Amino acid sequence: MVYRQQAVTFYVQGNNQERLADCYYVLEDYNGLEKMMKSLPENHKLLPDIAQQFVSVGMCEQAVEAFSKVCFIIVNR
Numbered sequence: 001m002v003y004r005q006q007a008v009t010f011y012v013q014g015n016n017q018e019r020l021a022d023c024y025y026v027l028e029d030y031n032g033l034e035k036m037m038k039s040l041p042e043n044h045k046l047l048p049d050i051a052q053q054f055v056s057v058g059m060c061e062q063a064v065e066a067f068s069k070v071c072f073i074i075v076n077r
Contacts, residue, residue, distance in 0.1 A: 008032070021046055025053045034062050042069045 004027055011020035017036070024033035037050045051066035 017046055021050055021053070028057075030054070030057065030059060030062070034059075037062065037066050037069075040069070043071050044069070 004023065008020065008023045008027070008029075011017075011023060017040075021033060021036060024030070024036065033050060033053065037047065040047060040050075047066050047070045051063045051070075054060070054063035054066060
């Protein structure tokens with residue numbers, strides 16, 4: 001478990017957001033994942049994945065917030 005916590009530190013220092021999100025999820029650190037989600041700008045490529053992670057653990061409010069930060073463009077053809 002110590003190594004996983006160290007991984008979080010390294011990913012923060014290295015600004016590796018994709019791996020950091022995965023670490024938070026694997027460690028079940030949903031507060032960390034939520035803080036990260038809130039810090040990401042709108043339409044960030046990780047937001048849909050983070051939203052799905054929240055859905056998978058039943059954190060619907062956080063999932064909705066993450067999805068709401070993503071602008072989906074629907075083209076009617």
